[in-house]
Amino acid sequence: MNILAIETSCDETSVAILETPRRLRANLVFTQIAKHRPFGGVVPEIASRCHVEELPGLLRQALTEAGLDWRDLGAIAVTHGPGLASALLIGIAAAQALALRLDVPLLGVNHLEGHLCSLFLDESAPRFEDALPFITLIVSGGHTQLIRVEAPGRYRLLGQTLDDAAGEALDKGAKLLGLGYPGGPLIERAAQGGDVRRIKFPRGQPTEHAAGLDPELCFSYSGLKTALLYQIKANPAAATEPELKNTAASYQEAVFDALIERSMRALERDDVKFFGCGGGVSINQRLREKLAVMAERAGTRLLLAPPKFCTDNAAMIAAAACRQLPLAPDAEKIPRLDVHPELIFGVFQALEN
Numbered sequence: 161m162n163i164l165a166i167e168t169s170c171d172e173t174s175v176a177i178l179e180t181p182r183r184l185r186a187n188l189v190f191t192q193i194a195k196h197r198p199f200g201g202v203v204p205e206i207a208s209r210c211h212v213e214e215l216p217g218l219l220r221q222a223l224t225e226a227g228l229d230w231r232d233l234g235a236i237a238v239t240h241g242p243g244l245a246s247a248l249l250i251g252i253a254a255a256q257a258l259a260l261r262l263d264v265p266l267l268g269v270n271h272l273e274g275h276l277c278s279l280f281l282d283e284s285a286p287r288f289e290d291a292l293p294f295i296t297l298i299v300s301g302g303h304t305q306l307i308r309v310e311a312p313g314r315y316r317l318l319g320q321t322l323d324d325a326a327g328e329a330l331d332k333g334a335k336l337l338g339l340g341y342p343g344g345p346l347i348e349r350a351a352q353g354g355d356v357r358r359i360k361f362p363r364g365q366p367t368e369h370a371a372g373l374d375p376e377l378c379f380s381y382s383g384l385k386t387a388l389l390y391q392i393k394a395n396p397a398a399a400t401e402p403e404l405k406n407t408a409a410s411y412q413e414a415v416f417d418a419l420i421e422r423s424m425r426a427l428e429r430d431d432v433k434f435f436g437c438g439g440g441v442s443i444n445q446r447l448r449e450k451l452a453v454m455a456e457r458a459g460t461r462l463l464l465a466p467p468k469f470c471t472d473n474a475a476m477i478a479a480a481a482c483r484q485l486p487l488a489p490d491a492e493k494i495p496r497l498d499v500h501p502e503l504i505f506g507v508f509q510a511l512e513n
């Protein structure tokens with residue numbers, strides 16, 4: 161079956177067509193970065209207007225690239241949260257209209273589950289079922305979560321950030337360093353050749369108030385951002401060359417050390433054979449190297465998505481929908497989909513029990 165998927169949760173407009181189980185026939189991503197850059201971050205109103213403008217063309221182009229006709233589509237999938245409400249709405253409206261017109265099932269996908277399923281999109285990756293149970297770290301602009309995947313559709317949240325997400329910490333740090341938006345890739349570039357030990361930044365280990373989760377598996381990045389601010393105030397040269405690369409490298413290292421330390425702890429307490437990492441931050445080369453060392457030490461196999469599937473894309477939404485399809489209660493019926501901007505636990509909470 162061909163699933164057409166739409167992703168509009170933030171500042172990427174994306175359409176993909178996946179022939180189940182994993183033949184990707186098209187994956188088009190229009191990134192809006194240039195439109196938001198003058199404002200130093202994502203402007204929701206601009207994002208949704210841009211989705212409206214780009215989506216029709218991307219839909220037609222995806223069909224052409226896949227060599228398919230509308231009638232060849234067997235299901236429509238769309239991200240219904242978490243994300244920016246007004247941006248999600250555009251994708252949902254389009255998906256709903258398509259499903260009605262084509263009389264095919266409509267599937268709402270949790271964006272985080274999409275990131276999780278991106279780990280299995282590549283043909284060289286193991287099959288999802290063969291990796292079970294596994295632990296995965298989702299690191300994006302809005303989320304930082306350690307999840308134990310027990311079975312298809314059964315996820316247990318092990319830990320998460322109590323304040324900023326890892327990507328957010330990089331974005332805010334880049335702003336403080338005058339690097340611009342989006343911060344992750346700019347810090348990565350600025351950190352090239354820098355000394356990761358030049359400045360000792362905190363590794364943000366929460367000790368309590370972890371919302372029912374084990375604080376030892378949780379993250380806190382708000383203190384790190386403040387530490388950078390004080391560092392720059394006390395020593396403005398830290399934000400200009402030649403010191404900038406050392407500051408950026410030390411800051412980036414602090415963000416990643418926290419991820420590695422909590423992930424290693426989760427692995428030491430478990431006996432899973434696979435550890436995965438997905439989401440926009442997982443494209444970072446330094447993080448990928450550190451994850452490889454950690455996995456080796458823990459004796460687990462590392463699952464990383466190819467770079468093109470790390471940042472937001474609709475292929476991962478199609479992959480998640482593909483997993484959902486057999487579980488859909490009534491695949492013939494077109495459900496009404498609502499927007500869930502705060503769908504942090506939508507899928508994940510259900511999985512916890």
Ligand code: KG4
Pocket residue numbers: 170299300301302303326327328330331342343344345346348439440441442443444445470471472
């Ligand atoms: O998953 P994603 O594309 O969108 C969300 O779901 O949020 O992740 C976006 C995040 C941003 O914080 C961005 O700065 C970060 O991923 N990112 C990176 C890199 N490229 C994007 N972080 C570190 N290194 C990168 N090269």
Ligand code: ZN
Pocket residue numbers: 271275300301439440471472
């Ligand atoms: Zn994302």
